[in-house]
Amino acid sequence: MLRRALRLRLGPCLSGRGLGTYRRGSTLDWDGKVSEIKKKIQSIFPGGAWNPLYDTSHLPPERSDVVIGGGVLGLSVAYWLKRLEKQQGAIRVLVVERDHTYARASTVLSVGGIRQQFSLPQNVQLSLFSAEFLRNINEYLAVVDDPPLDLQFNPSGYLLLASEEGAAIMERNVKMQRQEGAKVCLMSPEQLQKKFPWINTEGVALASYGLENEGWFDPWCLLQGLRRKLQSMGVLFCQGEVTRFISSSSHMETASGEQLTLKRIHEVHVKMDHSQEFQPVECAIVVNAAGAWSGQIAELAGVGNGPPGTMQGTKLPVEPRKRYVYLWHCPQGPGLEAPLVADPSGAYFRREGLGNNYVGSCSPTEEEEPDPGNLEVDYDFFQEKVWPRLAQRVPAFETLKVRSAWAGYYDYNTFDQNGVVGPHPLVINMYFATGFSGHGLQQAPAVGRAVAEMVLEGHFQTINLSPFLFSRFYFGEKAQEHCIL
Ligand SMILES: Cc1cc2nc3c(=O)[nH]c(=O)nc-3n(C[C@H](O)[C@H](O)[C@H](O)COP(=O)(O)OP(=O)(O)OC[C@H]3O[C@@H](n4cnc5c(N)ncnc54)[C@H](O)[C@@H]3O)c2cc1C
Missing domain, CATH: 3.30.9.10 (D-Amino Acid Oxidase, subunit A, domain 2)
Known part of the structure; x- marks a missing residue:
């Protein structure tokens, strides 16, 4: 009962540290409120070590790994970030999704197929791992006391x-x-x-x-299974639309004399549903898993806004x-x-x-x-x-x-109908998991793992997805997938 009351009080996206609500020019001190509530709880349970609030005292201050898009790719990235973290609770992950009914999300409107028949070895490897993941779904996504998932495979x-x-x-x-x-x-x-x-x-x-x-399964069930597991792992969810990034820039010159501006995103602004309010979220990294809309998110971060033909001017070629x-x-x-x-x-x-x-x-x-x-x-x-x-x-x-x-x-992906995975070369803390052009559902389990490896280790560890990096758009190196339905 007390847990429920706290959840209602704080809302689903405010139970972590460092999230403030911006309202008419002032930021509410949620950290202060949380610590006040903690004190009250401790006075109700004197001497008890029990703490119903997500304890983030050991985290680097104020920063989340923000995943934009709560479709299958975003949730898979969030899952693997938590699963591969070195120390339990070391990373705080926040998934921002503008529509929890998923009315227009590709994941739930797909036909749920998985196959191994692709023209690129990386895509075969991705789908082979995903098949293994789906076969053992109740080991990967098990939640104590919850019934097993039935993917209807x-x-x-x-x-x-x-x-x-x-x-x-x-x-x-x-x-x-x-x-x-x-x-x-x-x-x-x-x-x-x-x-x-x-x-x-x-x-x-x-x-x-x-x-x-090979075969087909229920995408909704996979999505809900991931969501349920993420909640049990302490991942935070926020309903709202990402509308803006606040970043800092530094400038450098390449050996060939090209001027480059490196950007780091510090804050993601999330516009709350049916409201003009936005919530600024401080971030360590941002994962662009906004599916068909990921091109727009990249643009918001300044990707592609330089002169044509330069790295700065290279857009993310993903569109609905x-x-x-x-x-x-x-x-x-x-x-x-x-x-x-x-x-x-x-x-x-x-x-x-x-x-x-x-x-x-x-x-x-x-x-x-x-x-x-x-x-x-x-x-x-x-x-x-x-x-x-x-x-x-x-x-x-x-x-x-x-x-x-x-x-x-x-x-x-209008460039080569294939996924874009890994960091942006200039917006240095934005990572992509998008552009799969009709095969993203089946590859999500493996792509989430690849992105998490890149974030946590700085390189791909299990499947080398270097041909899927963003930089290929600038260098004109297609990773063309020919087997597209
Ligand atoms: C008809 C059809 C059939 C398909 N069949 C298959 C198939 O058989 N097998 C297969 O593997 N793949 C298939 N696919 C492709 C697959 O569905 C997609 O590649 C995959 O679902 C992409 O997942 P996602 O999480 O990136 O996108 P989505 O599921 O679309 O999730 C992206 C989310 O981002 C959210 N979002 C966007 N912008 C913002 C913002 N600014 N702020 C907050 N949230 C935002 C959206 O609301 C959305 O929920 C099919 C697709 C379609 C359309």
Whole structure:
């Protein structure tokens, strides 16, 4: 009861040290209030060592590791920061999320897939670790006295189909995937026809099929499991929107004479919900895990505001791109053995549940990119672009009936459709975990670990993600991922 009263009094984001609320020009002294309340508690429990407030007396004064974005990537970074901290309680982590209903967050609008079939070894390694994490979720995210998580994991291979043109690339990719430890087989059109007789193999020269560690699961369950675990680890949550950074600058000149301004963020301003008030939060580091909006957060921190062609002028090339997902019913459609099928035309589908329901879609071309200003669904896109491709590949889909649909945002990296992980070279305490362009959910467990390693150790320890650093945008070195659905 007392715990609850304190939580209500302090609010979910004020139970730590050094968070002040700015109101009409004055900062309330929360530290003073907290210590006053502590004294009161001690007088109620004289001599008791029990302290219901999060004790932060041993922390470096006033500073938090602030994670912007409470989606799966932000929560994973927070998890690994706490898990890898050298001494329990050494790091104070605050997750700032503007919408705890996650109405527009990519995590909960995704189709929940995990696969090992990528064109870059780093992406295979990331997904292999994530598969291990998901398999042992109740060890990683166990909370005493709470029921185990049920991710609703549906093990099923991805079946990627290649035309004559793409066959050699597919063969190369599969060779690399196997070298990395993924279990993937290649199938000729004849083998394909035999295993999945409902597929029309016209135009298919080769197929690759995942034998292990692939399938789909409930993203909401993963998100809630992470959140629950973080609360048990003492991570703080704050509902509000990051609107501003306060930073200091120093100047230097490179060997080639380029002027550089190094920035360090000292304070993050969080605008509280339905209010003009903001809360200044002093920070040690800032993790930009704002998903499709991470480009805007980078801009707020001054990333990319220098002259074009310079490091200072290099933007974070991540923007929201709207993607539709359609759910249809087809009594004559493929049965339980149906994998996730990705057609060379770009269309994909998988089974949803057991009642001959399916979800799927197709990414638009650059020219067809819809306006990302809202999340309305375009049913004509299904009629004109998706359905003909599906029906060409699976003739039974001629008779399908669309039941519902939704849209979500890819955190789309326009440079090379791949993740951005690690620190910014000039805003020296901003770290990225973003830009995964449609595969960020499945890679979140491994990416969170990579970012935490970078923050705590200064380098990647388990998977070398150097090709995913921000600096590649300046140097023009693409880490192009070709297997994007
Ligand atoms: C239709 C669709 C299908 C997909 N399918 C898959 C799939 O099968 N497998 C897969 O691995 N991936 C898939 N993805 C991609 C995956 O969903 C994303 O890569 C991943 O969820 C990104 O996670 P995130 O935490 O970065 O983003 P989000 O979940 O979007 O979280 C970012 C959060 O930041 C918050 N935020 C933004 N700005 C601010 C601010 N200024 N202040 C405070 N908070 C802020 C937002 O409110 C949001 O909640 C799919 C995506 C879509 C749209």
